[in-house]
Amino acid sequence: MKILVIGGTGLIGSKTVARLRDLGHEVVVGSPKSGVDTISGIGLAAAMDNTQVVIDLANSPSYEDVAVMTFFRTSATNIAAAEQVAGVKHHVALSIVGTERLQENGYFQAKLAQEEIVKNSKIPYTLVHSTQFFEFLKGIGDAAEANGVVRLSPAYVQPIAADDVAEIVSSIALGNPLNGMIEIAGPERVRLSELVSSYFKAEKDPRPVVADVHARYFGAELNDESLVPLTAPRIGRTMFADWRLAAGKSS
DSSP states (O other), X not given: OEEEEETTTSHHHHHHHHHHHHTTOEEEEESGGGTOOTTTOTTHHHHHTTOOEEEEOOOOSOOSHHHHHHHHHHHHHHHHHHHHHHTOSEEEEEEETTGGGOTTSHHHHHHHHHHHHHHHSSSOEEXXXXXXXXXXXXXXXXHTEETTEEEEXXXXXXXXXXXXXXXXXXXXXXXXXXXXXEEXXXXXXXXXXXXXXXXXXXXXXXXXXXXXXXXXXXXXXXXXXXXXXXXXXXXXXXXXXXXXXXXXXXX
16 A cells, blocks of 8 residues: 655654554655655645555644644645545544644644644545653653743643554554544553653653643643543553653663
8 A cells, every 4th residue: 555654754754654664555755855845735746646545744843823823724735635636545644632622722723723624625534633742741841941940730641652653543544534533642641740750850850840730731721631532542552661661771
């Protein structure tokens, strides 16, 4: 099967490409570096030729509200148009658990706009809503730091390892389109402030982490349902302690 992976050089994309190739599929990596630009549309038609499945894992290079909205709207529109011409049978898009619940956040607004374009196209689709990746914990902590103190919500999260995301996304892409959404998450539900504190301790990061119910997560105030699955999700296999152990061995 020929599969185009948009964003195939990123964290999830590179792992997904490797898995699908190991399974014997013809995988095309879609990124500006490989000559496939979803914003200008350059290279999309050629990459789509004889493609059965498209997996969209691309991310905006800017998180500024207008820029991120422009990126996801333009990219999704161009991909959908090229898929129509090519006769793609299954479009898979990776999004975020809680997208529809955290619309104070410009990034989540843009992801919801992307999803609407996918839903309104004539291409059979599956939307994959993932929880936060373990690999992003440092960035979450860094974004919440002020004057050397990291203030984070104690709201529940259920983070997942990038390897598990790639495995599940690959499996979904090879299955039948749901024409709907599926949630994926890690095996443990923990409080965000406690998780980042544990991560900092493991990394010997001396910054204190303070639990604050009013601390904003990239502009949005959280509750215990904001970032966790509300359906029956597909669960990744990797526990936080095991991920940390593996990450420590590879560093």
